[in-house]
Amino acid sequence: SQQGEEDPQALSIQEGENATMNCSYKTSINNLQWYRQNSGRGLVHLILIRSNEREKHSGRLRVTLDTSKKSSSLLITASRAADTASYFCATGHTGRRALTFGSGTRLQVQP
């Protein structure tokens, strides 16, 4: 079963707008990671946030983590057509070996 679930499943915005994707999970984590997947390609690691962190930035990306609500959000600011991709959250759990991926959010940025 998949631990992280992204919301929304699909998102369409105009270039220059901000895109926000959410991830909810069920059990305690020690880290949460976001990945991007362009159509027909492998996943690319974007950012990792640890369970004792609340917010992290990387370029136009901002990730927040609320462990009390078991949720995370990924914000892409000033989106570009090249940001069109699927975005997955993956959760790492104490005692488990494998990252568990959600079903992803498909982002379409219209030029």
Add this chain to the structure above:
Amino acid sequence: EAGVAQSPRYKIIEKRQSVAFWCNPISGHATLYWYQQILGQGPKLLIQFQNNGVVDDSQLPKDRFSAERLKGVDSTLKIQPAKLEDSAVYLCASSLVGDREGQSRTFGSGTRLTVV
């Protein structure tokens, strides 16, 4: 640095046939993963190797799937015999060390398998 290499890129086979996928991880990466990604879903871990030993194969359908990582570098994943529901993208990934907190994976482009 060179990425994770996978081949073939695409494969179409008939059900009950056999198929094999190959992966060459990033040089020096001790940990290698095989994932299955069905269309519209996130990747699901099939097997994880640490060097040439299996760390986790709990979700590998062992009646038909097998994987090996001889010499702790390249790896092959085999399906024998294939079923229609095996149609998916098979992704290989590697990381520097084992599944410690904070380890991200580098993924290959995957092999898209279609079983007809």
